[in-house]
Amino acid sequence: xxxxxxxxxxxxxxxxxxxxxxxxxxxxxxxxxxxxxxxxxxxxxxxxxxxxxxxxxxxxxxxxxxxxxxxxxxxxxxxxxxxxxxxxxxxxxxxxxxxxxxxxxxxxxxxxxxxxxxxxxxxxxxxxxxxxxxxxxxxxxxxxxxxxxxxxxxxxxxxxxxxxxxxxxxxxxxxxxxxxxxxxxxxxxxxxxxxxxxxxxxxxxxxxxxxxxxxxxxxxxxxxxxxxxxxxxxxxxxxxxxxxxxxxxxxxxxxxxxxxxxxxxxxxxxxxxxxxxxxxxxxxxxxxxxxxxxxxxxxxxxxxxxxxxxxxxxxxxxxxxxxxxxxxxxxxxxxxxxxxxxxxxxxxxxxxxxxxxxxxxxxxxxxxxxxxxxxxxxxxxxxxxxxxxxxxxxxxxxxxxxxxxxxx
Amino acid sequence: xxxxxxxxxxxxxxxxxxxxxxxxxxxxxxxxxxxxxxxxxxxxxxxxxxxxxxxxxxxxxxxxxxxxxxxxxxxxxxxxxxxxxxxxxxxxxxxxxxxxxxxxxxxxxxxxxxxxxxxxxxxxxxxxxxxxxxxxxxxxxxxxxxxxxxxxxxxxxxxxxxxxxxxxxxxxxxxxxxxxxxxx
Numbered sequence: 001x002x003x004x005x006x007x008x009x010x011x012x013x014x015x016x017x018x019x020x021x022x023x024x025x026x027x028x029x030x031x032x033x034x035x036x037x038x039x040x041x042x043x044x045x046x047x048x049x050x051x052x053x054x055x056x057x058x059x060x061x062x063x064x065x066x067x068x069x070x071x072x073x074x075x076x077x078x079x080x081x082x083x084x085x086x087x088x089x090x091x092x093x094x095x096x097x098x099x100x101x102x103x104x105x106x107x108x109x110x111x112x113x114x115x116x117x118x119x120x121x122x123x124x125x126x127x128x129x130x131x132x133x134x135x136x137x138x139x140x141x142x143x144x145x146x147x148x149x150x151x152x153x154x155x156x157x158x159x160x161x162x163x164x165x166x167x168x169x170x171x172x173x174x175x176x177x178x179x180x181x182x183x184x185x186x187x188x189x190x191x192x193x194x195x196x197x198x199x200x201x202x203x204x205x206x207x208x209x210x211x212x213x214x215x216x217x218x219x220x221x222x223x224x225x226x227x228x229x230x231x232x233x234x235x236x237x238x239x240x241x242x243x244x245x246x247x248x249x250x251x252x253x254x255x256x257x258x259x260x261x262x263x264x265x266x267x268x269x270x271x272x273x274x275x276x277x278x279x280x281x282x283x284x285x286x287x288x289x290x291x292x293x294x295x296x297x298x299x300x301x302x303x304x305x306x307x308x309x310x311x312x313x314x315x316x317x318x319x320x321x322x323x324x325x326x327x328x329x330x331x332x333x334x335x336x337x338x339x340x341x342x343x344x345x346x347x348x349x350x351x352x353x354x355x356x357x358x359x360x361x362x363x364x365x366x367x368x369x370x371x372x373x374x375x376x377x378x379x380x381x382x383x384x385x386x387x388x389x390x391x392x393x394x395x396x397x398x399x400x401x402x403x404x405x406x407x408x
Numbered sequence: 409x410x411x412x413x414x415x416x417x418x419x420x421x422x423x424x425x426x427x428x429x430x431x432x433x434x435x436x437x438x439x440x441x442x443x444x445x446x447x448x449x450x451x452x453x454x455x456x457x458x459x460x461x462x463x464x465x466x467x468x469x470x471x472x473x474x475x476x477x478x479x480x481x482x483x484x485x486x487x488x489x490x491x492x493x494x495x496x497x498x499x500x501x502x503x504x505x506x507x508x509x510x511x512x513x514x515x516x517x518x519x520x521x522x523x524x525x526x527x528x529x530x531x532x533x534x535x536x537x538x539x540x541x542x543x544x545x546x547x548x549x550x551x552x553x554x555x556x557x558x559x560x561x562x563x564x565x566x567x568x569x570x571x572x573x574x575x576x577x578x579x580x581x582x583x584x585x586x587x588x589x590x591x592x
Contacts (some may be wrong), residue, residue, distance in 0.1 A: 030461030034449040076449060080461050096447065117447070126437055142443040150451040180446055190443070195434045200443075247440025407452040408462065 027083030027092070036074045038403030040163040043068060045397070047165065050390035070163060075099045076117065093121040093134075116210070117185055132188040134324040135209040138181030139188050139200030139262065143242035143279030145257035146177045148290040150364035152332030153369035153405070156319055157303075160373040160399035168383040170389050171303050173375075174338035174351040175317055176260050178279040179304040183240060184211045207234030207263075207305075210363055226392030235275060235305060238263040254283040261298075265307035272307040273299050285362035292321045301340065313341040329363040340381075347379040357405045366406040439589055470550040487512035488586075491545050494579035495533040498572060502531060512536065518552070526554045527562075531572065540580060547572045 047066035055061040076099070082092035082360040096117040120134025131212035149155055157173035168174055208228035217228040226233050244257035259279045267273035283292035296317040301308040308315070319336030335354045342349055357371030375397040383393030441450075455461075486490055486509065495514050496507070502519035512535030518528045530550045537544050547569045552559040 026466050026468030029464045030451065030459075031464055032455070032461030034447075034452065036448060037517065074448065076447065077463065078447075078449065083466075120439065125435060129437055130440070137444070137446060141446070144444065146444075151453070153451060191436065192435055192437045198438060217485075236535035361453050364458065365452060367452045405448060405452055406456055407449050407454075408456045 012136050023083035024086040025080060030071040030082075031077065032080060032408055034075065034405055034407040036403060036405040037071070038074075038401050039069070039071045040160075041069055042066075042163050043398040044395070045166055045366040045388040046167070046390050046392065046395050048389055050165070072162065073099070076366060077175070078234045090124040090125045090126075091122065093120045095259050096156070107118040129192050130190040133186070135183040135185050136181075137183065138179070138186065138238070138240040139190065139202035140178050140206070140259035140261045140277075140279070141180035141191075141244045142242035143198075143200050143244050143257055144178050144190070144259035144279050144294075145244060145283055145292070146279075146294045147281075147319050147334050147336070148283055148285075148323040149321050149334055149357070150358045151290075151325055151359070152323050152330040152371070153359045153367060154323075154334065154355055154371050155355060156331045156336045156355075159355070159357070159371050159401050160375065161398070163399055163401070164375075164397055165390075167377060167380045167395065168393070170347070173303055173353075174315075174334040174340060174349070175319065175353050176338070177294065178261060178277050179300070181240065181261075182207065182304070184234075184238060185209050188239070193246075196245050197243065199241065199243040201241040203240075204238040205229075206236050207238070210308040216399060233266070235263040235265060235307060236267075237290055238305075246385045253283075255281075255283040255285075259283050261305070263305060263307075267339070270306075271310045273304050273310055273312070275300055275307050277305065288325045289322065289326075291320075291322045294318065294365075308341070309343060312343050315340050316403065329358065330361075331358045332356070342379060344380045346381065348379060349377070349379045351378075352376045359408075362404075365408060366404065368404050370402040371400075373397075373401075375399070441589060454465055460474050461563060461567050475528055483581075484540050486510035488540050488544060488580075490540050490580040490583045491535045491576065493583055494576045495535060496545075498575045499533060502529070528554075529564075530560070533576070540584060545573055545576050546578075547576070 039110065044066075047068075049063040050066050052063050053061065057216070063133055076098045078096045079097075080092070081094070082090065084090045096119065097114050098117040100113050100115050111378050117137065118134070120132055120136035122130055122132045125128040147156060150163040153159070156177070158176040161173045164172055174332075181202065181204060184204040184207045186202050188200060188202035190200040191198050203207045206228050212230040213226075213233075214220060215224070228234070238261065240261040242257055242259035244255065245254075246255045248254070257280070259281075261275070261277040263275040266273050277296065277300050278298050278393040279294060279296040281292065281294040294317075297310050297314055299314050300306065301312070302363065315338070317336065317338040319334055323330060323332035323333030333354070333356050335352075337350065340349045353373060353375045355371055355373040357369065359367045361367055375395070377395040377397075378393070380393050380395065384391055385393050388396060439551045444574040490588050492514075493510055494513065499514060499516055502512040502516040504514070506513070508514075514533040514535075516531045520528045526553070530552075531549075534548075536545060536546060536548045549564045549569045549572070551562050551564045553562045554560075
C-alpha cells in the first residue's frame with residue numbers, strides 16, 4: 001500500500017511540476033488607444049484683466065478678462081506587441097503616440113502635433129520577475145500608492161491643470177504624486193510578488209528620452225552640441241525604487257506602498273541640491289468604497305523632480321481621498337495640500353485643492369465624466385504681494401469639467 | 409533502519425511538496441496591468457472592442473473564452489477551451505498518445521516516473537462539455553507493475569485521479585482569470 005501511495009504521489013508531483021511548462025505563444029500586434037473630449041468652465045482670479053487689448057479700431061487700450069469656457073481634445077494611439085517563448089519568458093513592447101498638449105511658445109502652431117509618450121520593451125520570467133527598458137515611468141511611479149480617484153476620472157491635478165494659466169513662478173499645480181521619471185530612458189526591474197509583497201527598482205543615467213538629444217538652435221556644430229551625456233544638461237543618475245503590499249482580509253482589500261527617488265543635480269550649478277523624494281500611501285477597499293491617503297516629502301521643487309536651490313527646505317504634499325463604485329457609476333472626492341519653500345524669509349507657497357467627481361460607464365470602454373475642483377494658492381514666488389489678480393501672489397480658481405473618453 | 413529511512417524519505421518528499429505548494433500559491437509575477445499607468449487610457453473600465461486593443465497580427469489564444477468561460481465556438485474546438493488546455497498542460501509531463509479536441513478525449517502513453525522503472529502510468533482525460541464546471545472533467549489513471557517480463561495491472565490509489573482533476577480545474581481557473589485580466 002505504501003508503494004502505491006509513493007508511486008501515485010510521484011505522479012501527482014510530476015503533474016504539479018508539469019504545470020510550470022508554458023505553451024509558446026506567437027507574438028501578437030495590437031493597436032489600442034483613447035480619445036477624449038472635455039469642456040471646461042474656469043473661474044480664476046488670475047484671469048481678471050489678464051489680457052491687454054491694444055488701442056485701435058476697437059477703442060482705447062484696455063484690459064479684459066480671459067474667457068471662462070474652453071473645449072479640448074486629447075488622444076493617444078498605442079501599439080502593443082506581446083508574445084511568449086517556449087521557455088516561458090513573455091516579451092513585448094509598447095509604443096504610445098500622443099497628441100501633445102504643449103504648444104510651442106511664440107508660434108501659432110495648433111496643439112495637434114504627435115510625438116511619442118512611453119516607448120518601451122519588456123521581458124518577463126514566470127519566476128524571476130519583469131525587466132522593462134525604454135522610455136517608461138520609473139519604478140517608484142509605477143508602484144507608488146496614491147489617492148483613489150482614477151475610477152471617477154478624478155485626480156489631484158489631472159483634470160483642471162490644462163484649463164488654467166501658469167502662476168507667476170511657472171507652476172500651475174504643486175499637488176502631485178512622486179515624479180514619474182518623465183519617461184527618461186531607463187531600465188526597470190519588477191520583482192515577483194511574495195506573500196503580497198513586491199518591489200521594483202529603476203535607473204536612468206540622465207533625464208533625456210528618445211533616440212538622441214542634442215540642442216539644435218541654429219546649426220549643429222561640434223562646439224554647440226549638448227549631448228545627453230553632458231553632466232550640465234539634466235539631472236543624472238536617477239535611481240528610484242518602491243515596495244508595496246497588496247492583500248485582502250475577508251472582504252477588505254489593503255494596498256500600502258513606500259516609494260523613493262533620488263538624482264544628482266546638474267553639475268554646472270553648485271547652488272542646487274540633489275533631488276530626493278519619498279511617498280508613502282495606503283488604500284483600503286471594501287464593498288465598493290475605497291479610502292486612501294498619501295504623504296510625499298523630500299528635496300524637490302517645481303511640480304516634479306526639479307532640484308531645489310541650496311538652502312531651501314524640503315517640499316511636502318499630502319492628500320486624502322475616497323471613491324465609491326456601484327455598477328456603472330463611480331463617485332469620488334479628495335482634499336490635498338502642497339507646500340514649497342520660497343527661499344530666504346519669504347513665506348512658503350501653499351496650494352490647497354479639493355475636488356468632487358463622478359463618472360458613468362456608458363459602455364465598456366466609454367465613460368462620461370464630470371468634476372469640480374477648487375484651488376487656493378498662497379504666496380506664489382515672484383507674485384505681487386497681497387494681490388490675487390494676474391501676476392499676484394495669491395489665487396483662487398474654480399474649474400468645472402465635463403467630458404467623455406472612449407478607449408479601445 | 410531501512411524502514412525508518414523509507415518513512416523519513418516519504419516525509420521529506422511530502423514536506424518538500426507541501427513547501428512547494430505553499431510558496432507557489434503565494435508567489436507569482438504580477439501582470440503589467442498591475443502597475444500604475446498614468447495614461448488616461450488606463451482609467452476607463454473595459455474597452456469598446458471588448459479586448460485590449462484591436463488585433464492586427466497574430467493569433468489570439470485568449471479570445472476563445474471571454475464570454476463567461478463557456479464559449480468554445482471561437483476557439484474552434486468542441487469542448488470547453490479552458491478545460492481542454494488545462495488538461496493538456498496538466499498531463500503534458502506524460503507522452504501523449506491521442507488527443508481529440510472535438511470529442512474532448514485525451515489519452516497519454518505509458519509513462520514511468522523517474523527512478524521507478526518497475527511501474528508505469530497511463531492517464532485518460534474526458535472533457536465532458538462546453539461549460540467551465542467543476543464536474544466538467546474526468547480523469548482515469550491506469551497503473552502497471554513489471555513482474556518478471558510482464559506488465560501487470562495493479563490498483564491505483566483512489567485519490568490520485570481526483571487530485572489530477574483538481575490540478576486541471578486549478579489550471580483552468582488560472583487560464584480563465586488570465587484571459588479575463590487580459591480583456592479588462
